[in-house]
Amino acid sequence: MKLGLPDGIRACLFDLDGVITKTAVVHAAAWKEMFDAFLRERGGPDFRPFDPVTDYDEYVDGRPRADGVRTFLASRGISLPEGSPDDAPEENTVGGLGHRKNILVLEKIRTQGVDAYPGSLKYLEAVRAKGLRTAVVSSSTNCRDILKVVGAQSLFEVRIDGVVAAERKIPGKPRPDTFLEAARELGVAPAEAAVFEDALAGMDAGKAGHFGYVVGVDRVGQADALRAHGADRVVEDLAELEENS
Numbered sequence: 001m002k003l004g005l006p007d008g009i010r011a012c013l014f015d016l017d018g019v020i021t022k023t024a025v026v027h028a029a030a031w032k033e034m035f036d037a038f039l040r041e042r043g044g045p046d047f048r049p050f051d052p053v054t055d056y057d058e059y060v061d062g063r064p065r066a067d068g069v070r071t072f073l074a075s076r077g078i079s080l081p082e083g084s085p086d087d088a089p090e091e092n093t094v095g096g097l098g099h100r101k102n103i104l105v106l107e108k109i110r111t112q113g114v115d116a117y118p119g120s121l122k123y124l125e126a127v128r129a130k131g132l133r134t135a136v137v138s139s140s141t142n143c144r145d146i147l148k149v150v151g152a153q154s155l156f157e158v159r160i161d162g163v164v165a166a167e168r169k170i171p172g173k174p175r176p177d178t179f180l181e182a183a184r185e186l187g188v189a190p191a192e193a194a195v196f197e198d199a200l201a202g203m204d205a206g207k208a209g210h211f212g213y214v215v216g217v218d219r220v221g222q223a224d225a226l227r228a229h230g231a232d233r234v235v236e237d238l239a240e241l242e243e244n245s
Contacts, residue, residue, distance in 0.1 A: 003126055004233070004241030009212050010192040012127050013182050014156075015062065016138035018198035019217050019238075020124075021146055022115045024061065028052040030105035031060055035072065038097060042078075057222060062199025064139045064162060064172035065098040106142065109149075116150040119239030124155045126242050133157055135182035137195075139165070139172050158185045174201040176209030183211075196238065203229035215241070 001007065018024030035050035050056075050072070059075055060068035066085070073080060073094075083093025089100035127134060135158035136143060143161035147153045160170070160182045170177045176190075183193045194213040195206035200222075206214035207230030215238075216223070216231030223234045235241060 002130060003123070003132075004215075004235075005194050006213055008192060009132070009194045011133035011135065011183060011186045011188040012194050012196065013135045013137050013179050013211075014120075014124070014196045015198060015202050015217075016136055016140055016143050016146065016161075018061075018219050019196050020116055020120045020136070020152060021150055022117060023109070023140075023146060024198060024219065026108045026112065026114070027105055028056045028061075030101050030108055031056060031068070031072075033104055034097060034101040038092070039076070048076075053220065057200055057220070057225070062139060062173045062197065062201035062205075064165065065102065065141070066094050067172060069094045069097045069101075102141070109142075109146070114146055114149055116152055117237065119237040121150075121152060121155070123238035123242055124152070128155060133186040133188060135160060135186055137178050137182045138162065139178075141166075158182050160185070173199070174204035174208070176205045176211075179205055179209050179211065197231075198226075200225060200229045203231055206230055 014020055017027055032050045032052045039047040055072060059072040081093045083091060083095035085095050087093050087095035087099055089096055089103055134156050136156045138161045141162035160178045165172055165178055170181055172178060179195055183190050190209050191212045193211050195211045196215045197203055197206060198217040198219055203216055203226055214230055214232050216226030216234040218226055218234050218236050226234050
């Protein structure tokens with residue numbers, strides 16, 4: 001094995017939030033703020049709040065924004081009109097709530113900043129030095145801007161994010177289609193690509209796409225769940241892969 005990956009792996013497909021950048025916690029906080037305000041308005045002071053760990057991991061993390069809204073609300077028996085992504089943030093539609101959440105996350109990134117995981121950047125540089133192809137595969141529509149902020153744009157040959165997926169009408173995670181599109185653009189078969197994910201939906205996508213290797217990145221103590229959803233190996237930081245290769 002080289003870089004902790006099986007022989008035959010020619011490309012690495014990386015999720016962004018929680019794998020490359022420390023933005024998963026920012027997203028979780030924005031989802032909680034948005035959903036709690038909505039649920040409080042709908043159910044009064046006795047509403048059951050959004051849990052930024054269990055609800056986020058199960059229903060939201062890794063999914064396209066609108067899918068996250070729908071999936072979480074369905075878990076509470078709530079159905080809203082679809083609307084559109086351009087709906088005003090005060091509108092109680094799937095699009096409106098998604099827009100509201102995006103405004104919150106952008107404000108948190110603007111005021112709190114965003115950092116990359118040093119171990120991930122180091123591992124990416126090692127992957128590139130070994131001649132492996134690289135892509136970032138993210139549900140985020142802010143992926144390009146975040147990569148620019150942390151200076152990681154040049155580490156990826158291909159970017160399949162929320163913007164690209166919408167333009168090409170590619171279904172998001174937990175479907176494998178965005179990862180498959182990245183592999184196609186890199187010119188490799190799924191069996192020749194490794195997927196790096198921290199989200200359970202991303203694990204499901206890696207397993208469904210029959211990729212050559214699926215690495216679960218455990219930032220929040222969910223190693224068992226990552227394995228149950230298809231991880232071939234679980235690490236707390238990508239630097240472990242380089243150290244143990």
